[in-house]
Amino acid sequence: MSFDTLGELNWLAVIVATITYFALGALWYAPPVLGRPWMRAGGMEMPQEGQRPSPAIYAVPLVSSLIASIALGMIAEATGSDTLGDGIVLGLVTGVGFAATIALITATFETTKPNAMVWGAINGGYHLVGLLVAGVIVSAWR
Numbered sequence: 001m002s003f004d005t006l007g008e009l010n011w012l013a014v015i016v017a018t019i020t021y022f023a024l025g026a027l028w029y030a031p032p033v034l035g036r037p038w039m040r041a042g043g044m045e046m047p048q049e050g051q052r053p054s055p056a057i058y059a060v061p062l063v064s065s066l067i068a069s070i071a072l073g074m075i076a077e078a079t080g081s082d083t084l085g086d087g088i089v090l091g092l093v094t095g096v097g098f099a100a101t102i103a104l105i106t107a108t109f110e111t112t113k114p115n116a117m118v119w120g121a122i123n124g125g126y127h128l129v130g131l132l133v134a135g136v137i138v139s140a141w142r
Helices: 003-008 011-028 031-042 056-079 084-108 116-140
Strands: none
Touching: 003 056, 011 031, 011 056, 011 116, 031 116, 056 084, 056 116, 084 116
16 A cells, blocks of 8 residues: 555545544534533533633544545555445444554543543444444445
8 A cells, every 4th residue: 555545535435434424423422412421421511601612622523534534545445445345344443443442542541530431432432433434435435
């Protein structure tokens, strides 16, 4: 594999995968879904009425979703993944093999969090599902 693979990517699929991964995060961490348990597990509090978060809270996950989608597209291209089944395998391998394990390793050492393993499981679960969906998009839409 080389960076020449970037020229072979379906950039529309990469952009759709990026937006999907990012939007999944907005849903996943919404207070009615997993936002409240995630905040409790991490020892965080809901922002006060009228407080606006820093723009970085949106920009960093969006850019990170783009980088992950590009990487998935490159791996899909290099491995010849071009079906729904290939995309599921790609998403599971990267989601379980990297994202979920890294989140759980990190949680193990988050000793200041009230319930670090729940916090890590929610984070790892998000990235597992996000990479699964993004892997399917960049593989099947080639």
